[in-house]
Amino acid sequence: MFRTVLRTPEVIRQAYLQAERGHVSTDLLDASIGQSWLRCLESGLRVGSEPELPQMASGELRHELGRNQRFLKLSSPLAERLSSNLNDCQVILASPDATILKRLGPHQDFMADVTMDPGTLMPESLAGTNAPGLCLIERKPVLVNSCEHLLYPEVTVGCVAAPLFDLHGDVLGLIDFTFAANHPRPDQFLDHANWFSAAFEHQLFLDSYRDHWILQVQALSTWSQQEPSGLLAFNEDGSLIAASSHALKTFVTTETGLVGCPVESIFGVSWGALVDHCRKYPGVLSLEKTGRQMIGRLSPPSNWRAVTSLPIRKPGKLSATDALIRSWPSELATEARRAVRALEAGMPVLLQGDTGTGKEQFAKALHTDTESAGPFVAINCAALPEGVIEGELFGYRDGAFTGARKGGYNGRFLQAQGGTLLLDEIGDMPLDLQARLLRVIQERAVTPLGGHEELPIDCRIVAASLHDLEELVDQGRFREDLYFRLAAVVVELPALHQQADLPQAVDRLWHDVCARHGSSAELDPELLEQLAGYHWPGNWRELENCLEALLVGAQPGVEYLTTADLPIRWRRKFQQHALVPARADTRLATPEQQPRNLKDLEWEHMQRTLQACNGNYSAAAKTLGVSRSTLYRRLNKEPASSPGQYKTFC
CATH class of the missing domain: 3.40.50.300 (P-loop containing nucleotide triphosphate hydrolases)
Known part of the structure; x- marks a missing residue:
């Protein structure tokens, strides 16, 4: 853990003045910084020399990017996602020898005088004390404040860098966060670096074992928190072949003692049951380990294909749909x-x-x-x-x-x-x-x-x-x-007036409304006919509101409700609707009597095409070159030149 009290600019300045005289005051410096300064002086690097760092030629850089292709493939999406949420730093990906490979995020003003372009070499042996070079030596996340850069004491940035390891513990690359020297909380980038290291291991594990079964597990108590998930890889027989570092911590054991164990000995559930669950219900499942409730998700190998058998309904049983x-x-x-x-x-x-x-x-x-x-x-x-x-x-x-x-x-x-x-x-x-x-x-x-x-x-x-x-x-x-x-x-979903048995549909909804209010009242046949004949622009919601207003406004004890029991607003609506002639059926056969807009012409063209296709929406849509849903939607709208007119469809 770095010592904040010893990393103030004033303290570092004292150490720097002594370093200019060839002496490193390790008691004034963070341990890793002090060791880095010693190595730099012992290798002949001069304090404050500000050397120009070597840059790869374009051909060399292409070769370097090719050598690190897998690292970039796994790290770039994570880095881009993190960079999009950070507006106070530059995110950098580098190779195992501290060669800059990629810079992410918008250009920052504080980077104007800093050379960290792709192809820049930044090992400690060339650039002195710096976060990318130092993290590779320390093999852990490090923070280097602006004034701790031994060769560049006037640099305007600080850096946090973390090495990223493969599954065997070898360095695959590193991530660096470069920020302004006056940043109020440079330690927060250590949190970002630790998160990125865990996320990179997660992606690396998934990629390395993509041809195996992978079980992602997490304790139920930490499932909705920022606790990382453990990963376990199994072969086709359900025997464990690998575990991520967090999985090992979760199960408080060593990989040696865990690898080779069948899944049943770990979770008490058969391998066949887990695979069957994945086949039928891909997603989250419940597990238990030593009394701890866990959430898991089993992912099949990349080349696995499930044969899904969907439930068969009992004949005669009417589903909700x-x-x-x-x-x-x-x-x-x-x-x-x-x-x-x-x-x-x-x-x-x-x-x-x-x-x-x-x-x-x-x-x-x-x-x-x-x-x-x-x-x-x-x-x-x-x-x-x-x-x-x-x-x-x-x-x-x-x-x-x-x-x-x-x-x-x-x-x-x-x-x-x-x-x-x-x-x-x-x-x-x-x-x-x-x-x-x-x-x-x-x-x-x-x-x-x-x-x-x-x-x-x-x-x-x-x-x-x-x-x-x-x-x-x-x-x-x-x-x-x-x-x-x-x-x-x-x-x-069709409009209400398109229902094939609208009177029965109205009657069913009426009895649902009555059941909610504890009523046994019935609708007069004439009223039912009026309700079924109305065009209901508000569809089911409007009809239900009308029926509810009719029921709650009726006189107590009335067994049959008639048109006279309707609220005055609805009686007027039904009367006005009865006076409007349903001309939609004859629209296409009568000469034009008024100018119409393009939408009207489009509506008529679609109607004619649908008629020619005998009412088959799919065939009509194919003929018109539009999707079936678009055809249905546009025909279900009133032509602009005849607002309020009742619509009929082929």
């Missing part, structure tokens, strides 16, 4: 059933439909039919301020920002473990947050705000939007890559 879609047009109902199978297989599902069409209710039905053990969790992306939604989704650590909840917050992804997460109104999510969401969905892991450790997630994802996401992509308001990730299966 089937109960909702029994009145849907057949083509849309087929997509809805496909969504159940997709969600069971772990694929995301996208729901699109106008307001009030029951997107959340349908998502809950999907959750029920997949028989998830975990909860159904929903978040409305449009209802939360932009500065709040990120913490709500991904969680945050204690002290991550002003006003953060004491003890931190898990976030909706972690709350939905083992269950289903509904991302409602996802079309309103800010673009920068969409990029992070895409990474979480792809990696199946989330990093809470203020944290560094990735936590595995195991939840099925349903996204919903009243907007056409394809149109938002065309407008640059929604990321195309995220759309493709979410839209493996798209379910278009």
Whole structure:
């Protein structure tokens, strides 16, 4: 541990003056700095000489980058991620001999007079005391303050560097954080260096054993904290072949005593049961070790392919989804059933439909039919301020920002473990947050705000939007890559007036409303016919509000409710609707009587094409060169030249 009290500029200046006279006062210096100064003087380097550091030619640098290709492949994504969260330093990756390979992050003003470009050689034998060179000798993270650079006492930067090791303990490279000399807390970069070392080991282990089964484990008590996960690699027989350093600490044993052990002797569960769980339910599982509850995630070899057998429903049993879609047009109902199978297989599902069409209710039905053990969790992306939604989704650590909840917050992804997460109104999510969401969905892991450790997630994802996401992509308001990730299966929820048996649907909803209020009242047939004949622009939500207002406003004890029992507002709406002629069926056959805009013409062209394809949306969409969801969405909108007109569809 470095001694802060002895590393002030005044104390270092005293040591420097003595070094100019050929004497190193190790009692005034940090131990590693003092030893470095001694080595520099013994090798003939001159105090304050400020030598120009050698630079590799472009051909030599290309060769050096090639030699360190694997190191850069594993370290660069981590370094880029860390650099994007730091605005007060320059992040640098270097080779095992302290040759600069890569600089990350925006250029910093304090780097103006510092030569640390790719190809610069910085071993201690050439550059004197410096963090990259010193960490390779010490084999641990080191801090070198600006005035501790023996050959460059006037340099305007300080540095923290840490060596990065392979699985055999040999140095693969290093990471360096270079910051302004007057930085108020240089020690914080030691924390970043320690985190990066652990994260690099994690990535290296995953890459080295990608052709084996890897079990990621963490104590349940530390699962939502910044505690790193342990990694265990198993062969096809379930015998342990390697363990990460943190896994060894977790199990309080040595690798020699652990390697070769079958998984059953470690966790008390058979290898076959673990593999079967991975095949059926890829994601988080519960384990136990010496009485400690643990969370694990088993990842198969890179060349492994699971043969997934989906649950078979008992004949005659109406699923939650089937109960909702029994009145849907057949083509849309087929997509809805496909969504159940997709969600069971772990694929995301996208729901699109106008307001009030029951997107959340349908998502809950999907959750029920997949028989998830975990909860159904929903978040409305449009209802939360932009500065709040990120913490709500991904969680945050204690002290991550002003006003953060004491003890931190898990976030909706972690709350939905083992269950289903509904991302409602996802079309309103800010673009920068969409990029992070895409990474979480792809990696199946989330990093809470203020944290560094990735936590595995195991939840099925349903996204919903009243907007056409394809149109938002065309407008640059929604990321195309995220759309493709979410839209493996798209379910278009039909408008209420498209239900095949609308009177029965209204009657079923009426009895649901009555059950909530403990009523046995019935609807007069004439009233039921009026309710079924209305176009309901607000869909199910508007109908339910109307029925509830009808029931609670009725006289107590009334057994049959008629049109006279409707609130005056609804009676007027039904009367106005009855006076509007349904002209949509004849629109295409009558001559134009008024100028129309391009959207009207597009609507008519789509209608004609759909008619020519005998109502087959897929064939019509292919003919028009648009997606089926776009065709359905655009035909479901009222032409601009006839607001309020009742719509009919082929």
